[in-house]
Amino acid sequence: MARIINEPSRTFGEYLLLPNLTTKDCIVDNVDLSTPLTRFKKGEEPGLKLNIPFSSAIMQSVSDNNMAIALAKNGGIAFIYGSQTIEEEAEMVRKVKKYKAGFVISDSNLTPNHTLEDVLALKEKTGHSTMAITDDGTPTGKLLGIVTSRDYRITRDPLDKKVSEFMTQGDSLIVGKEGITLSEANNILWDNKLNAVPIVDEDFNLVYMVFRKDYSDDKENPRANLDNQKRYIVGAGINSRDYKERVPALVDAGVDIVCIDSSEGFSEWQADTIKWIKEEYGERVKIGAGNVVEPEGFRYLADAGADFVKIGIGGGSICITREQKGIGRGQASAVLDVAAARDEYFEQTGIYVPLCSDGGLVQDYHITLALAMGADFVMLGRYFARFDESPTAKIKYGNGFVKEYWGEGSNRARNWARYDLGGKTDLQFEEGVDSYVPYAGKLDDGLGTTLHKIKSTMCNLGSKSIYQLQKTARLCLVSSTSISEGSAHDVILKNQ
Numbered sequence: 001m002a003r004i005i006n007e008p009s010r011t012f013g014e015y016l017l018l019p020n021l022t023t024k025d026c027i028v029d030n031v032d033l034s035t036p037l038t039r040f041k042k043g044e045e046p047g048l049k050l051n052i053p054f055s056s057a058i059m060q061s062v063s064d065n066n067m068a069i070a071l072a073k074n075g076g077i078a079f080i081y082g083s084q085t086i087e088e089e090a091e092m093v094r095k096v097k098k099y100k101a102g103f104v105i106s107d108s109n110l111t112p113n114h115t116l117e118d119v120l121a122l123k124e125k126t127g128h129s130t131m132a133i134t135d136d137g138t139p140t141g142k143l144l145g146i147v148t149s150r151d152y153r154i155t156r157d158p159l160d161k162k163v164s165e166f167m168t169q170g171d172s173l174i175v176g177k178e179g180i181t182l183s184e185a186n187n188i189l190w191d192n193k194l195n196a197v198p199i200v201d202e203d204f205n206l207v208y209m210v211f212r213k214d215y216s217d218d219k220e221n222p223r224a225n226l227d228n229q230k231r232y233i234v235g236a237g238i239n240s241r242d243y244k245e246r247v248p249a250l251v252d253a254g255v256d257i258v259c260i261d262s263s264e265g266f267s268e269w270q271a272d273t274i275k276w277i278k279e280e281y282g283e284r285v286k287i288g289a290g291n292v293v294e295p296e297g298f299r300y301l302a303d304a305g306a307d308f309v310k311i312g313i314g315g316g317s318i319c320i321t322r323e324q325k326g327i328g329r330g331q332a333s334a335v336l337d338v339a340a341a342r343d344e345y346f347e348q349t350g351i352y353v354p355l356c357s358d359g360g361l362v363q364d365y366h367i368t369l370a371l372a373m374g375a376d377f378v379m380l381g382r383y384f385a386r387f388d389e390s391p392t393a394k395i396k397y398g399n400g401f402v403k404e405y406w407g408e409g410s411n412r413a414r415n416w417a418r419y420d421l422g423g424k425t426d427l428q429f430e431e432g433v434d435s436y437v438p439y440a441g442k443l444d445d446g447l448g449t450t451l452h453k454i455k456s457t458m459c460n461l462g463s464k465s466i467y468q469l470q471k472t473a474r475l476c477l478v479s480s481t482s483i484s485e486g487s488a489h490d491v492i493l494k495n496q
């Protein structure tokens, strides 16, 4: 007979935190939010850590190279979406690893044989008026010239005028040599009254551009999550099918960690994927797996060698998996149950496997709850999709703005593959929706507020670290009637 777990599965909104004694040294500035990202043996340090317990969802509408840079700058990690070709995903990883504050890879490039018409079309497409002219029109080709809007006049020059006739070239072309510092590049900009300076290697191949406007806002964040070569840490999503091709390409691009991206991870496909990666790369390549919602699934993946395990089925804001397939579990119950299994696993084996609570986090305090319940970090989709740094369009909506946000199980996300990875297309059903989320401005600002909230809650709980929070937090269940007591009530709100 089927086994029934009679305890109903619960969500974060059903719990509140109880304060503990706040000692005088427990102030926001003293709260440390660093947390392990990968498994470690008792008494040892994890191979990878996060400086804040945040990761961004493995989704087309959330995690590209821009999100990865913005989040790593703040101490977290993005997992670049795997629902794209291997080459495209590896290229995104490469862009993050090549990124140096203030040095950008040129996104507007042409050859001398292009025309003014091509210049105008490219400007329309990228929004950038400074273009690098290289022998092959790529951002890494031999640099032959530069075009800015000062080099042509739309009213006077014919549209078929060749770029070679009006680009800045020869002795007038001022460049910086690869390896110079940002402040040296900035001196070149000022000394020559330029808005941009191309940086070239020994063979005059283009490597970066440095723009005057970028210089001021590129001070390094002290929380930045960096590797031993001072490059940003980045993760990437993989699947349990093409990993033998995808993982080598990602490793070649410099990825720090991969994560099997699936709605449900208690499977031999995932164990095989982990096994292959560990045999191929040993400890050099870290790998997260999931998702699970109960202890058996956790233990299976921990035994298989997962470096972290992700929790959450059907709780995401764009998820309709529970409606479609009837699988899943309230996220709070899932985290509590799996965290207990993780602690038991640690006692039995001396191996600590970090947990990630993925999806369904709505209020900022839900993040604190997830950590208190035993998660070491969280993964958020909707939250990050709202910021400027997410890859999707910002659209005017009523009096404000929204950004697009769609699930990886939606038809929109699945369209990337020309061939179906998983069987007959005519049998497919959607497991996610296509939606809008309210636009929330710059990631630095929004995330800054959330971090401050989490830290001040931790002070109420007398915790200066996530470890302490997990060990000492006390939580209570709330009744549905007491929930209304928690918002403004029995008053007439002004300005409404």
Ligand SMILES: NC(=O)C1=CN([C@@H]2O[C@H](COP(=O)(O)OP(=O)(O)OC[C@H]3O[C@@H](n4cnc5c(N)ncnc54)[C@H](O)[C@@H]3O)[C@@H](O)[C@H]2O)C=CC1
Residues within 6 Å of the ligand: 058, 239, 240, 241, 261, 262, 263, 264, 267, 269, 291, 312, 313, 314, 315, 316, 319, 321, 359, 408, 409, 422, 431, 432
């Ligand atoms: N966290 C959540 O609640 C949910 C997440 N999603 C997202 O949607 C996307 C797609 O997820 P899934 O459909 O679960 O993808 P998936 O690729 O893991 O699974 C699809 C199907 O293929 C099977 N499969 C996996 N590897 C195989 C192999 N090597 N050979 C043969 N069959 C294999 C799986 O067992 C499953 O039936 C992911 O981005 C996931 O994160 C979708 C629904 C819910």
Ligand SMILES: O=c1[nH]c(=O)c2[nH+]cn([C@@H]3O[C@H](COP(=O)(O)O)[C@@H](O)[C@H]3O)c2[nH]1
Residues within 6 Å of the ligand: 057, 058, 059, 312, 314, 315, 316, 317, 318, 319, 320, 321, 322, 358, 359, 360, 361, 379, 380, 381, 382, 383, 406, 407, 408, 409, 410, 431, 432, 433
């Ligand atoms: O049922 C689903 N259908 C989908 O199409 C889908 N796409 C993503 N995900 C999962 O949702 C997480 C993000 O959730 P939030 O927006 O709540 O942060 C993500 O991190 C995923 O775990 C999906 N679940």
Ligand SMILES: [K+]
Residues within 6 Å of the ligand: 264, 265, 266, 267
């Ligand atoms: K399964």
